[in-house]
Amino acid sequence: MRYAMAVDTKKCVGCSDCVVACQTENNVPIGYCRDWVVEITDGTYPQLEIELRSERCNQCDNSPCVRCCPTGASHYSDGGIVLVTANKCIGCGACIQSCPYDARYSHPDGHVDKCTFCIHRIKKGLEPACVSACPTKCMYFGDLDNPKSPVSEILKVRKYKTLIPEAGTDPQLYFLI
Amino acid sequence: MREEIIVSGRNNYLIDPHLHIWHWQIPLYLFLGGMAAGILFFAAYFTLRGKEDKYHAATKIAPHIVPILLVIGLFALLLDLKHKLYFWRLYTTIRLESPMSWGAWVLMLVTPLSFIWSAIHIKEIFPKWDWKFDILKDIEAFLTKQKKAIAWVMGISSIILGVYTGILFSAFNARPLWNTSILGPLFLASGLSAGAAVIMLFSKKHKERNMFAKIDIGIIVVELFLIIHMFMGFLASTQVQINAAELFLGGPWTAPFWIFVVILGMIVPVILEVLELKKFKIPVVIPAGLVLFGSLMLRFLIASAGQERRWLY
Numbered sequence: 097m098r099y100a101m102a103v104d105t106k107k108c109v110g111c112s113d114c115v116v117a118c119q120t121e122n123n124v125p126i127g128y129c130r131d132w133v134v135e136i137t138d139g140t141y142p143q144l145e146i147e148l149r150s151e152r153c154n155q156c157d158n159s160p161c162v163r164c165c166p167t168g169a170s171h172y173s174d175g176g177i178v179l180v181t182a183n184k185c186i187g188c189g190a191c192i193q194s195c196p197y198d199a200r201y202s203h204p205d206g207h208v209d210k211c212t213f214c215i216h217r218i219k220k221g222l223e224p225a226c227v228s229a230c231p232t233k234c235m236y237f238g239d240l241d242n243p244k245s246p247v248s249e250i251l252k253v254r255k256y257k258t259l260i261p262e263a264g265t266d267p268q269l270y271f272l273i
Numbered sequence: 274m275r276e277e278i279i280v281s282g283r284n285n286y287l288i289d290p291h292l293h294i295w296h297w298q299i300p301l302y303l304f305l306g307g308m309a310a311g312i313l314f315f316a317a318y319f320t321l322r323g324k325e326d327k328y329h330a331a332t333k334i335a336p337h338i339v340p341i342l343l344v345i346g347l348f349a350l351l352l353d354l355k356h357k358l359y360f361w362r363l364y365t366t367i368r369l370e371s372p373m374s375w376g377a378w379v380l381m382l383v384t385p386l387s388f389i390w391s392a393i394h395i396k397e398i399f400p401k402w403d404w405k406f407d408i409l410k411d412i413e414a415f416l417t418k419q420k421k422a423i424a425w426v427m428g429i430s431s432i433i434l435g436v437y438t439g440i441l442f443s444a445f446n447a448r449p450l451w452n453t454s455i456l457g458p459l460f461l462a463s464g465l466s467a468g469a470a471v472i473m474l475f476s477k478k479h480k481e482r483n484m485f486a487k488i489d490i491g492i493i494v495v496e497l498f499l500i501i502h503m504f505m506g507f508l509a510s511t512q513v514q515i516n517a518a519e520l521f522l523g524g525p526w527t528a529p530f531w532i533f534v535v536i537l538g539m540i541v542p543v544i545l546e547v548l549e550l551k552k553f554k555i556p557v558v559i560p561a562g563l564v565l566f567g568s569l570m571l572r573f574l575i576a577s578a579g580q581e582r583r584w585l586y
């Protein structure tokens with residue numbers, strides 16, 4: 097099993113509903129976020145090209161954050177999802193330094209927090225909150241080992257990229273381009 | 274032209290707009306740890322060479338401050354932890370891939386050893402010291418007999434501690450300025466140099482001071498080579514690392530780095546130590562103080578500047 101997500105940069109309108117859905121679903125403390133939307137504009141007017149990306153932890157297959165954690169609080173869970181066990185985390189910040197995507201933050205309670213792919217929802221057969229809230233249906237989630245899952249199906253037919261693959265983390269968040 | 278904005282807004286404390294997870298605590302801890310490693314290494318080395326009396330300050334006097342340095346360092350580390358009550362979790366597991374874990378365990382070994390070393394040499398400082406209880410006297414006598422074995426373990430673990438202070442940074446590929454394995458030997462050398470400086474401060478014998486001045490000159494020359502190699506490596510690497518190196522080569526950190534670390538912390542003390550060896554009278558606090566200052570600044574500047582650069586994407 098290998099959970100992954102694909103985000104369609106052509107369909108995303110940058111409404112940030114995924115961000116609010118995540119904050120609500122996961123009780124993210126006010127002023128913090130586990131996912132965010134980036135807008136990249138290339139060119140000069142009138143030749144402009146915009147790419148919109150809903151970003152979050154890439155649930156990397158070769159995660160530096162898991163490697164550098166001194167207590168084992170950061171670990172791989174089912175389907176390769178990288179989780180932090182709050183009562184094992186000492187808040188040393190090593191994992192925050194190690195993430196090339198700055199996808200982690202220090203929770204006001206002291207431990208480190210990040211996207212969990214809403215593992216509690218997946219276990220109930222639901223989609224992650226961001227995926228289900230997206231009004232343009234631009235996100236695809238599922239198991240890459242299952243060829244019939246939405247994410248496998250879309251990656252078969254669309255061109256995609258991952259962010260800084262050269263960082264060597266083997267990210268599992270795909271951006272359709 | 275390219276413009277990048279986070280349209281949903283992102284303001285995670287300590288992460289945005291600039292990553293600043295590690296403040297003064299980590300560099301201070303690494304400085305104290307490196308200096309402690311330096312002192313213990315020389316103490317162990319000269320004890321094993323059977324030169325305890327010749328290098329009295331190095332083997333019997335200076336090591337007394339190591340427990341104090343380590344306790345302050347560990348306290349600084351504790352201040353850095355944001356989930357402090359769980360710090361004991363460090364000691365419920367050994368994670369070979371995590372430099373932090375190595376550091377925690379090496380300190381678990383070095384700190385008690387430094388206390389033991391101090392205890393078996395306590396009479397050098399307080400000649401009238403009395404352990405009061407017979408059992409303590411017996412333990413001291415036993416440990417004194419095992420001194421060579423203790424020195425071996427202490428010497429090796431102090432090198433691991435010294436290298437670890439650099440590896441802690443260099444293991445992060447997400448921070449291009451830190452991501453160079455040169456930081457391991459560079460921080461080890463800087464720790465040894467700081468250790469030699471402390472020994473010079475404590476030494477009352479001219480011969481011993483001269484010996485450590487010579488050692489210090491050698492180490493600083495190695496450090497200068499390592500720094501040049503580090504920048505050569507960066508400049509021959511990817512754009513990410515070139516950008517990182519530019520922080521110190523024309524960027525905002527150029528002046529502090531070259532003035533405080535290289536000129537005041539390395540070149541000036543080397544000149545003063547050479548003059549001293551040539552029989553000029555130079556108060557030892559000046560070169561030793563400068564070396565300590567340079568070693569501290571090296572940690573602070575690398576720690577702060579390193580958090581300013583990331584992958585470009």
Ligand code: SF4
Nearest residue numbers: 153154155156161195
């Ligand atoms: S994106 Fe960052 S936090 Fe997420 S798994 Fe990769 S390295 Fe770890």
Ligand code: SF4
Nearest residue numbers: 165185186188189191
């Ligand atoms: S902050 Fe917590 S999860 Fe991150 S490396 Fe330290 S102990 Fe592990």
